[in-house]
Amino acid sequence: MNLPEMTEPAHYTEERSALRWPLVFHGFFWPLLLVASFTALAVTKNYVFMIGVILGVFGSVSLGGLHLAEKRPIGIRVDSAGIWIGGIQRAERMRAAGKTPAKLSRAGAQQRQVFFCPWDAVQRVEVITERKEIRKIAKLGEGVGASRSEVATRAIKLGLLTAPYMRAVLVLNVDLSAAIVPEFRPPVERSFWKSGSPQRFAPSPIWCAPTRHPEQLRTALAHLARRA
Known part of the structure; x- marks a missing residue:
């Protein structure tokens, strides 16, 4: 489906809305530590640098070091046409x-694609800042707590654009029959050396995106609600 032109003036726009400082720090520090330690190990043959390699791998995988490039494109736009x-x-x-x-x-x-929901297809919109609710949204998007078999078979939920270290989240309930969801590459069977099931996906009726400026976003949404 093709996206409409963004001809309406934006009431709110936020680029790189996932880039809070912890994500930026972990995204640079752990990969740099990994590369520096591995280089030092290769040059000096001193296995004390293996500690840095192990820490770099752990930080990159477990603390969000690999998520910076993936989450960086996420943005939010609110205008008279709808929410992007x-x-x-x-x-x-x-x-x-x-x-x-x-x-x-x-x-x-x-995260690199654009999801658009016109106002008449927005069933509910809210900016969440409560940590407990944010954790629930993060679990929806990342499959936290799922068993190994569930992770292998679950579909990626399109529209749940979660990110590590979120402190505020824009959450929408949308009518998928009227919303515009980008097209994606069909699932393809993986090669013999890669385990697991094909990467499946399905549109989610709940969309979300992190925001760094929850009060400004709430103000923009309230302004448009008064105009409606």
């Missing part, structure tokens, strides 16, 4: 240059 979340800046840049993607994206890279 995802890689808005990237999409506008490609549109301005007259470029179209050579092939469909993987569902695992949904």
Whole structure:
């Protein structure tokens, strides 16, 4: 489905809305530690640097070091047409240059795509700042707490653009029949050396995106609600 033009003036726009300082720190520190330690190990043959390699791998995998590039494109735009979340800046840049993607994206890279919901398809919209509720949203998007068999078979939930270290989240309940969900590459069987099931996906009726400015976003949403 093609996205409409962003011709309406934005009441609220936030680029790189997932980039809180902990994500930026972990995204740079642990990979740099891993590379530096591995290089030192290779040059000196001193196995004390193996500690840095192990810590770098642990931090990159467990503390969000691998998520910086993945979550960086997420943005939010609120205008009179509706609500947009995802890689808005990237999409506008490609549109301005007259470029179209050579092939469909993987569902695992949904943060780079744009999800759009017109106001008449927004069933509920809220900015959540309570930690308990944020954890619930994060679990929905990341499958936290699922068993190994559930992780292997579960589908990626399109529209749940979660990120590590979120302190505030825009959450929408949407009518999927009227919302615009980007197209993704169909699941393909993995090669023999990769375990697990094909990467499946399904649109979620709940969408979310992190925000760094919850009060400003709430103000913009309240302003549009008064105009409706």
